[in-house]
Each structure stands twice: as C-alpha cells, then as structure tokens.
Amino acid sequence: MTKEIPLIDLKEGETGKIIKILAGRGFRMRLTEMGFDQGSRITVIGKSGYGPIIVEVKGSCRIALGRGEASKILVEVEK
Amino acid sequence: MAITIGVIGNPNTGKSTVFNALTGRRHEVGNWPGKTVEKKTGRCRHEKKWINVVDLPGTYSLAAYSAEEIIARNYIVEEKPDVVVDIVDASNLERNLYLTIQLLELGANVVIALNMMDVSKKRGFAINTKKLSKLLGVPVVPMVASKNQGISELKDAIIKNAGKKRKALFVDYGPDLEPKIKELSEHISKHAKKIAEKYGAKWLAVKLIEQDQNVVRMIKRADSDIYTEELRKFIKNTEEIYGENADIEIADKRYGYINGVIKKTVKCAPLAKIRRSDKIDCIVTNEYLGIPILLFLMFLLFQFVFLAAEPFVMVIDNIVEWLGLNVENYLVSMDSPSWLTGLVVHGAIGGIGNVLVFIPNIALLFLAIAVLEDSGYMARAAFVMDRVMNKIGLHGKAFIPLLLGFGCNVPAIMATRTLDNEKDRMTTILINSLIPCSARMVVFVFIAGAFFEPQAAGLVVWSLIILSIILAVLVGYILRKSVLKGPRAPFVIELPPYHIPTFKGVFHHMFDRTFEFISKAGKFILVVAVVIWFLATYPEGVEYGSSESYIGQIGHLIEPLLAPLGFGWKGSVALLFGFLAKEVVISSFGVLYEVAEEGTLQSVLSSEWTPLQAYVFMVFTLIYVPCIAAIATIKQETHSWKWTAFAIVYSLVLAWIISYFVLQIGYLLGFG
Numbered sequence: 222m223t224k225e226i227p228l229i230d231l232k233e234g235e236t237g238k239i240i241k242i243l244a245g246r247g248f249r250m251r252l253t254e255m256g257f258d259q260g261s262r263i264t265v266i267g268k269s270g271y272g273p274i275i276v277e278v279k280g281s282c283r284i285a286l287g288r289g290e291a292s293k294i295l296v297e298v299e300k
Numbered sequence: 301m302a303i304t305i306g307v308i309g310n311p312n313t314g315k316s317t318v319f320n321a322l323t324g325r326r327h328e329v330g331n332w333p334g335k336t337v338e339k340k341t342g343r344c345r346h347e348k349k350w351i352n353v354v355d356l357p358g359t360y361s362l363a364a365y366s367a368e369e370i371i372a373r374n375y376i377v378e379e380k381p382d383v384v385v386d387i388v389d390a391s392n393l394e395r396n397l398y399l400t401i402q403l404l405e406l407g408a409n410v411v412i413a414l415n416m417m418d419v420s421k422k423r424g425f426a427i428n429t430k431k432l433s434k435l436l437g438v439p440v441v442p443m444v445a446s447k448n449q450g451i452s453e454l455k456d457a458i459i460k461n462a463g464k465k466r467k468a469l470f471v472d473y474g475p476d477l478e479p480k481i482k483e484l485s486e487h488i489s490k491h492a493k494k495i496a497e498k499y500g501a502k503w504l505a506v507k508l509i510e511q512d513q514n515v516v517r518m519i520k521r522a523d524s525d526i527y528t529e530e531l532r533k534f535i536k537n538t539e540e541i542y543g544e545n546a547d548i549e550i551a552d553k554r555y556g557y558i559n560g561v562i563k564k565t566v567k568c569a570p571l572a573k574i575r576r577s578d579k580i581d582c583i584v585t586n587e588y589l590g591i592p593i594l595l596f597l598m599f600l601l602f603q604f605v606f607l608a609a610e611p612f613v614m615v616i617d618n619i620v621e622w623l624g625l626n627v628e629n630y631l632v633s634m635d636s637p638s639w640l641t642g643l644v645v646h647g648a649i650g651g652i653g654n655v656l657v658f659i660p661n662i663a664l665l666f667l668a669i670a671v672l673e674d675s676g677y678m679a680r681a682a683f684v685m686d687r688v689m690n691k692i693g694l695h696g697k698a699f700i701p702l703l704l705g706f707g708c709n710v711p712a713i714m715a716t717r718t719l720d721n722e723k724d725r726m727t728t729i730l731i732n733s734l735i736p737c738s739a740r741m742v743v744f745v746f747i748a749g750a751f752f753e754p755q756a757a758g759l760v761v762w763s764l765i766i767l768s769i770i771l772a773v774l775v776g777y778i779l780r781k782s783v784l785k786g787p788r789a790p791f792v793i794e795l796p797p798y799h800i801p802t803f804k805g806v807f808h809h810m811f812d813r814t815f816e817f818i819s820k821a822g823k824f825i826l827v828v829a830v831v832i833w834f835l836a837t838y839p840e841g842v843e844y845g846s847s848e849s850y851i852g853q854i855g856h857l858i859e860p861l862l863a864p865l866g867f868g869w870k871g872s873v874a875l876l877f878g879f880l881a882k883e884v885v886i887s888s889f890g891v892l893y894e895v896a897e898e899g900t901l902q903s904v905l906s907s908e909w910t911p912l913q914a915y916v917f918m919v920f921t922l923i924y925v926p927c928i929a930a931i932a933t934i935k936q937e938t939h940s941w942k943w944t945a946f947a948i949v950y951s952l953v954l955a956w957i958i959s960y961f962v963l964q965i966g967y968l969l970g971f972g
Contacts, residue, residue, distance in 0.1 A: 244790075249545075250365055250551075251365060251790070253551045254398055255794065256394070256398075259548060266581075269585075269587035272587060272686060273683055273696075279392070283577070283578075283795040283797070284792060284795065285791070285794075285795050287690075289790075290791055
C-alpha cells in the first residue's frame with residue numbers, strides 16, 4: 222500500500238511523487254508553474270531543524286519552501 | 301519599418317543579460333502603466349533594420365496571478381509584438397518550457413533563445429535543438445548570453461521571423477476536457493467575436509475551464525450567456541472525475557506535452573549526485589552557520605562600500621566646491637544680480653552638493669546588491685532570515701533591503717523590488733526609513749561626541765541603532781496587522797545555482813540604478829534645495845538662516861510644537877534643514893551658532909543643551925521624516941502620493957511620541 226505523507230515529513234535525501242497540493246488556487250498554481258505538478262518527483266536536498274527546506278524538482282531546479290508550505294504538499298514516498 | 305520584439309522568460313534565466321546584449325545598453329527604464337513593475341525598452345540595429353526591444357517581466361507562467369503575469373500576457377495580446385523572444389534556461393528545460401507552451405498556445409510568434417547551454421552541458425544534458433525547434437514549430441537559437449555567444453544568431457532569427465503568423469499550439473487536453481473545450485470555443489467565436497479574434501477562441505475556452513479570473517470577467521462582459529450553471533457544473537464534475545481541480549488537470553496535460561517533447565530531444569547522462577551549489581548551500585543555509593555567515597558577509601559589504609566610497613566622496617566634494625567658486629566668479633563677472641548668483645551657487649549647487657556626496661555610497665550599494673543578486677546569494681539570505689522575519693510578519697526577502705538601509709535608504713528602498721507581495725513590499729518600504737542611514741550616523745557620532753565621554757558616546761550611538769531596530773520591527777508588525785493587513789506571502793523561492801557575477805553585469809546594474817535615481821529624484825532634490833535656500837536667505841538683507849529669515853520664522857512658528865521636547869527654535873530650524881539631507885543638520889547648527897569649526901561647535905552645543913536634550917534630539921533625528929532623496933524614492937517605488945504622505949506623517953508623529961517618552965523617562969531617571 223502506498224502512503225501519502227506531507228512533503229515536510231520526508232527525510233533529507235528521500236524522494237517522493239507529488240499526489241496532491243492542499244492549498245488555495247493561487248498558491249497551487251504558483252507551485253505548479255514552478256514545477257510542482259502532480260506526479261512529478263521531488264527530492265529533499267536540505268532540511269535542518271527549523272526554517273525552510275530545499276527541494277529538487279524537475280531534475281535540476283532547487284526551490285526553497287517554507288515549512289508550512291511544505292506540509293501542504295502530499296507525496297507518496299519512493300523506495 | 302522597425303521590428304518590435306518582447307523579451308520574456310522565467311526568473312534566473314539570464315534575461316537581463318540577453319536584453320543588455322541585444323540593446324548594447326541603449327535603453328530606457330520606466331514603469332508599466334499604473335504598475336510598480338519596471339519596464340525596460342531599448343533598440344538595436346541589425347542587418348540595416350531597427351529592432352525595438354521591450355523587456356517583459358520575468359515570470360513562470362501566463363496565468364493571471366501576479367501583476368507580472370498580467371502585464372506580460374496583455375502586452376503579447378494587445379501590442380502583438382513582431383517576435384516574442386522566449387529566454388529558456390537550457391539547464392532547466394522542463395520547467396522553462398511551461399511558459400513557452402503557454403506562449404505557443406496564445407499563438408505568439410515565438411523565437412526560443414536557449415540560454416545557458418554551457419551550464420546545461422556541464423550538467424550532462426545533450427539537447428537536440430534542431431529537433432526541439434521542429435517539434436515546437438518555432439526557431440530555437442542555442443546561446444551563452446553571458447559569453448556573448450549566439451546573440452548575433454538570435455538577431456538573425458528575429459529578423460528572419462519577424463511578423464510571421466503562427467497558428468496557436470493545441471495541447472491535447474484529453475477525452476474528458478476536449479469536447480467541452482470545443483463546445484465552449486464555438487460558443488465564444490460565435491458570441492464574442494472580438495475577443496475571440498484577439499485571443500483565440502480555444503485559448504479562451506481553456507482559460508475559462510482553468511477559471512482564470514481575468515479571462516472569466518472578460519468573457520462574461522462580451523458574452524454573458526456563456527458562464528452558465530451548466531459550465532459551473534461541468535467544472536465541478538471534472539473535479540470529481542479527476543479528484544482534482546480542472547486547472548491542475550490542465551497544467552498536468554501541459555507538463556505531459558512537455559515531457560513528450562523532452563523525451564524526444566534531450567539525452568541526459570547520469571547526474572553527479574551532489575552539485576557544487578548544493579555543497580555551498582549545505583554550509584551557508586546551515587541552521588547554525590547560516591545567520592553568522594550572512595552577518596559576516598554583510599559586514600564585509602559595508603566595509604567595502606564605505607572604504608571604496610571615501611575617495612569618491614572627496615572628489616565630489618572638491619568638484620562641488622570648485623564648480624561653486626567658478627560659477628560664482630563667472631556670474632559676478634557677468635554682472636548677474638546677487639539673488640541669481642545666490643540661487644545658483646548656494647541654492648542649487650550647494651544644496652545638491654549635500655546630496656551628491658552620497659552618490660558614491662548609493663552607487664556602491666547598488667553594486668553590492670547586484671553582486672548579491674547575480675551570485676545567487678540573495679535568495680539564500682532570504683532563506684536564512686525567513687524564520688526570523690516570519691516572527692515579525694515579514695517575508696525573508698525583506699531582510700536585505702532593511703539591512704541595506706544602514707548604508708542609504710535610497711538603494712535599500714529600491715531593493716524591495718525583489719518582494720513580490722505588494723503588502724510585504726509596502727511595509728518594507730515604510731519601515732526602511734527607520735533604519736539609520738550613514739548620514740544620520742554622522743549626526744549621531746557628532747552630537748554624541750559633543751555630549752558624552754568617548755566610551756559612553758559609543759554606547760549612545762549603539763542604543764540608537766537598537767532603538768531603530770526595535771521600532772522598525774514594531775512598526776512593521778503593526779502595519780502588517782492594520783493598514784497593510786493580509787495573508788503572509790507563501791515562502792517559495794528558487795535557489796539559482798551560484799555563479800561568479802560578471803564584471804559587465806554588475807557594473808551595468810550599478811550604472812542603470814544610479815542614473816535612474818539621479819534622473820527620477822534629481823528634480824525633487826533640486827526643488828527642495830532651492831526652496832530651503834530661499835527660506836534661509838530671504839527676506840532681503842537678513843543673515844543666512846538667522847532668526848529673521850523665513851526658515852528662522854518657521855522655526856519660531858513650530859517651536860511651540862517641539863517645545864515639549866525642548867529643542868528651541870534653533871533645533872527646529874536645524875531639523876528643517878535636515879529635510880534636504882540628514883547630515884545637513886550639523887552644518888546648519890554651524891550656521892545658527894555662527895561657528896565654522898566642528899570642535900568649537902561641539903563645545904558651543906554642549907554648553908547650550910543638557911546631554912538628555914541632546915539624546916532626545918538624536919532620537920528625533922533618527923525617526924522624523926526621511927530625507928528628500930528617500931521621499932522621492934518612496935514616491936517613485938510606490939507610485940502613490942498617499943503612501944508617500946503617510947511615510948512622512950507617521951514618521952513625524954512617531955518621532956514626536958518616542959522623543960517625548962525618552963525625555964520623560966530621562967527625567968524620571970534623574971538625567972537632565
């Protein structure tokens with residue numbers, strides 16, 4: 222069974238597939254146009270105890286996401 | 301006939317480098333009508349043809365969620381440029397093509413400038429540009445703009461393709477959406493002919509399903525029947541079918557299309573796991589090291605700016621003096637009336653000279669900003685400071701503009717352009733003038749030096765800096781909760797790979813910004829300089845700045861207002877002079893007490909005031925009205941007299957209140 226978890230729960234180095242973005246239209250569209258579309262793979266590059274996290278989307282983009290924002294993105298963990 | 305082109309692209313694709321390379325820097329900076337978004341236009345000549353180049357705002361998409369996106373979209377649709385040059389980052393092809401696809405859907409005559417081919421190669425991508433061009437149906441010019449490679453080829457492609465009509469690209473939106481899109485577009489082309497011709501019926505239909513508010517409004521105006529209960533139901537149904545909103549489904553299909561194109565055109569060698577940028581990020585965004593590194597870099601930045609500015613300040617000082625003397629001699633030799641000589645020499649040249657000495661600081665701060673931006677560090681600074689700024693209700697990106705205020709508020713206010721959220725930006729602009737710039741530091745050091753022992757003087761200046769930070773935080777917090785209330789802008793920023801800024805790039809940036817400031821603020825400063833000179837010199841026959849002069853009379857007039865703070869008319873007059881530039885406060889004391897030498901002035905002041913009064917005066921100087929250069933910049937950046945007036949009034953009121961409190965507390969503690 223696949224498990225949907227918020228992106229913020231991924232550990233550094235883990236990769237997940239975007240299932241759903243739980244946010245209002247504006248923010249959802251912004252994320253989509255920056256490469257966070259459904260089904261795309263996203264890897265956590267940097268994550269520390271607090272503050273924003275750094276993720277990789279579309280193979281090479283580095284995007285910094287606030288923790289609140291990252292908890293609105295649901296992903297399926299890839300083994 | 302000249303060719304007109306629009307240059308568009310994602311942020312961080314080297315768009316401004318391409319623009320500069322195309323126009324050879326012959327360009328003008330303005331604003332898009334009614335917006336605070338900067339508009340750059342320029343021109344170049346190629347193959348005996350003129351090309352007008354319009355720089356469109358950097359944007360990820362053509363949806364209508366930000367001012368930038370709407371400007372770009374409207375320009376393409378309304379102005380119909382002969383060519384739209386789409387700058388695509390070759391190392392980031394998939395994401396960048398999302399914008400490209402939307403341009404093609406609009407039927408724009410696109411020429412793709414595939415920039416950063418060198419970076420792309422280094423990352424292991426091999427892009428078949430010929431095939432890419434064939435699949436997308438538009439020319440693709442590979443280039444490395446930072447090394448000037450491909451610019452001439454791009455110009456060739458622009459001339460060759462100018463004015464070509466292109467059929468809009470149709471992405472297949474799948475069996476569920478396509479029939480509906482067809483139905484809607486038929487309806488639109490029948491009932492809303494005008495806009496259908498302009499935008500394309502199918503494009504409008506897709507936007508309608510996407511629920512693009514801008515388009516929905518436009519269609520409703522032209523064709524009120526279309527937005528029926530049935531359509532709303534359909535959109536809702538798609539959501540049920542896909543378990544997703546229709547707009548997401550459409551975006552997915554676009555990415556699907558892009559994926560197909562990428563698979564056929566790009567070969568990708570396995571990427572090295574850790575890139576250099578990631579390694580650097582590991583250190584500079586580290587939870588313990590991030591802030592110390594940021595502060596250290598900022599310390600270096602200020603050291604550099606002030607050290608490097610010093611010789612230029614001296615040169616400017618000498619030039620102003622030389623110019624004043626020579627113009628005066630010339631005017632006297634021409635028998636010009638004494639009022640004219642005074643106006644030109646003391647009013648205009650002398651007054652502007654007061655502001656001009658800050659130009660080196662301003663220019664070097666712009667240079668520093670350009671280095672921070674072009675190197676990629678600016679985004680990391682926002683990253684590191686977001687947690688702290690978040691606490692006071694501001695975005696991480698607000699930190700650097702605030703910090704730069706310690707140098708000069710003018711470049712600092714202009715640096716707020718990186719904030720996309722209007723309310724965040726306005727707040728950052730309004731609290732920026734609370735950060736004491738170097739001109740105010742000069743006043744503090746001078747007055748503190750006059751009234752306090754050397755060790756205590758340092759502490760006094762420090763206490764003022766701390767006070768300014770506390771006030772900026774508090775006022776920012778209050779503004780964000782009251783007049784500038786609104787949801788916090790989400791923190792999502794791209795971290796572009798680090799690279800070493802080019803000499804050309806950062807110097808262009810510095811010159812552009814500095815000239816922009818001089819050309820926009822120059823006239824304000826001239827007017828205020830002349831007015832202040834007039835007030836200090838007239839009525840006829842009075843001594844400059846004396847009690848009988850107009851400015852002295854105004855000083856007497858506002859004295860009662862400032863009396864509770866204990867400034868007296870001379871203090872009030874000095875503050876009026878400070879409106880031109882804060883450091884003028886000191887020289888005006890010199891005039892008022894009729895002493896030229898600074899040391900003597902310090903002892904005269906200290907015999908006149910108590911240390912507490914001096915401290916209160918410094919507090920007032922810290923907070924009250926930004927100088928004229930800063931006010932002109934606030935007006936230019938906010939495009940609003942209302943907010944400019946607000947900045948002046950609130951700072952005056954706040955200055956009075958805080959000064960009064962400090963005075964009372966001082967009394968209570970037994971000072972003064």
